[in-house]
Amino acid sequence: MAAGERIVLHVDMDAFYAAIEQRDEPRLRGKPVIVGGPSRRGVVSTASYEARPFGVHSAMPMSRALALCPNAIVVTPRMGRYLEVSEQVMATLDDFSPLVEPLSLDEAFLDMTGSERLFGPPEAMADAIRKAIVARTGLTASVGAAANKFLAKLASDLNKPDGVTIVPRGREAEFIAPLPVRRLWGVGPKSAERIAKLGLRTIGDVARAELGWLRRRLGASYAEHLWALANARDDRPVDASGERKSLGSETTLEWDVRGRNAVEPILRRQCERVARGLRETRLVAGGVRVKLRYSRGFVLATRQAKLDAPADDSRSLFTRAAELLERLDLDAPIRLVGAAAFDLAAAGAGQAPLFAERATKDGNRERAMDEIRARFGDKIDYAD
DNA sequence: TCTGGGGTCCTAGGACCC
DNA sequence: TCTGGGGTCCTAGGACCC
Numbered sequence: 555m556a557a558g559e560r561i562v563l564h565v566d567m568d569a570f571y572a573a574i575e576q577r578d579e580p581r582l583r584g585k586p587v588i589v590g591g592p593s594r595r596g597v598v599s600t601a602s603y604e605a606r607p608f609g610v611h612s613a614m615p616m617s618r619a620l621a622l623c624p625n626a627i628v629v630t631p632r633m634g635r636y637l638e639v640s641e642q643v644m645a646t647l648d649d650f651s652p653l654v655e656p657l658s659l660d661e662a663f664l665d666m667t668g669s670e671r672l673f674g675p676p677e678a679m680a681d682a683i684r685k686a687i688v689a690r691t692g693l694t695a696s697v698g699a700a701a702n703k704f705l706a707k708l709a710s711d712l713n714k715p716d717g718v719t720i721v722p723r724g725r726e727a728e729f730i731a732p733l734p735v736r737r738l739w740g741v742g743p744k745s746a747e748r749i750a751k752l753g754l755r756t757i758g759d760v761a762r763a764e765l766g767w768l769r770r771r772l773g774a775s776y777a778e779h780l781w782a783l784a785n786a787r788d789d790r791p792v793d794a795s796g797e798r799k800s801l802g803s804e805t806t807l808e809w810d811v812r813g814r815n816a817v818e819p820i821l822r823r824q825c826e827r828v829a830r831g832l833r834e835t836r837l838v839a840g841g842v843r844v845k846l847r848y849s850r851g852f853v854l855a856t857r858q859a860k861l862d863a864p865a866d867d868s869r870s871l872f873t874r875a876a877e878l879l880e881r882l883d884l885d886a887p888i889r890l891v892g893a894a895a896f897d898l899a900a901a902g903a904g905q906a907p908l909f910a911e912r913a914t915k916d917g918n919r920e921r922a923m924d925e926i927r928a929r930f931g932d933k934i935d936y937a938d
Numbered sequence: 939t940c941t942g943g944g945g946t947c948c949t950a951g952g953a954c955c956c
Numbered sequence: 957t958c959t960g961g962g963g964t965c966c967t968a969g970g971a972c973c974c
Contacts (some may be wrong), residue, residue, distance in 0.1 A: 570974095591942060613942080657974075658944085658945085742971060742973080799946070
């Protein structure tokens with residue numbers, strides 16, 4: 555691989571959900587806006603820049619957010635809307651490179667290697683992209699440009715909002731050296747603590763550490779990964795294939811439930827949503843996973859199993875999911891119920907003919923229901 | 939303050955096979 | 957009598973990201 559030759563951009567929309575709400579609703583402009591679940595157990599999804607000085611940030615419990623910023627306007631997420639805008643943003647990015655890897659609704663990597671003659675140097679690329687996004691959506695984005703994904707992602711965060719950061723070529727390692735270890739992509743609270751106990755505080759500290767020593771303390775593969783990143787090396791390609799590995803649906807209940815009779819109908823509903831998601835994306839699942847979170851200790855438990863045949867109908871998913879429920883404690887108070895499909899494959903591919911027929915029987919019926927929903931709307935499901 | 943919902947990736951242990 | 961070694965698959969849990 556021709557290391558050092560790549561140009562990778564990371565595009566990150568600024569306070570995406572909140573910015574969309576402010577764009578769509580003028581009375582929200584200039585005010586602290588918190589997008590998030592309004593329920594008892596809701597958390598902040600996105601806080602507008604007006605709310606952030608109060609200490610409000612993503613993943614914070616809504617109750618705490620409102621204690622910090624009592625005047626904030628809480629908006630219930632409109633995921634369908636955010637998805638629409640996201641598609642516009644991604645379509646805009648497609649005009650700049652054939653290699654676009656969305657990471658979520660609001661951020662993506664672009665491999666711009668070899669595009670300098672078309673768009674100029676990285677600064678010009680970043681400016682052109684930001685201009686195109688504003689023109690198309692009225693929203694701002696921050697962009698990082700560098701020789702690899704890790705550096706580009708780190709950079710896009712350094713001049714937010716509405717900013718550009720270019721990591722200078724050939725001086726990458728010294729550029730990131732003063733930053734705290736927590737800035738390494740993949741180092742969260744737990745790992746940060748472990749690393750701090752080793753006496754390493756900055757990325758430069760990790761980069762200068764002796765690799766053998768680091769291996770013995772953090773495990774070989776994690777140590778090697780961190781050490782490479784700290785030395786500004788990251789060979790991972792921009793992957794535009796878009797293949798998904800799993801598809802799930804889960805819900806945190808307003809009030810705890812217990813007992814099979816209470817859990818099963820909720821699980822059925824999650825299976826229905828997963829099955830519909832599979833059909834919409836033309837996928838079939840090879841297995842299903844059940845997820846419960848207990849109130850006591852916030853403990854998460856999962857059970858998974860393969861299906862007899864790949865399926866995209868809720869009955870197949872739910873039948874197996876209900877069996878898995880038998881291997882879980884249903885007597886303790888439960889706060890979350892979820893289902894997920896895994897071992898995904900393109901619908902119609904790789905199925906034995908006998909199985910294919912059986913697998914699609916329920917699928918066909920549910921597909922007909924999908925069409926009716928599409929034509930007349932589905933009051934029940936679009937309510938949440 | 940009391941912790942969402944959507945994902946990805948990694949690890950460790952057990953079953954199983956040769 | 958006192959139990960190999962290696963490879964692969966599967967499952968459950970956990971860290972992490974937005």
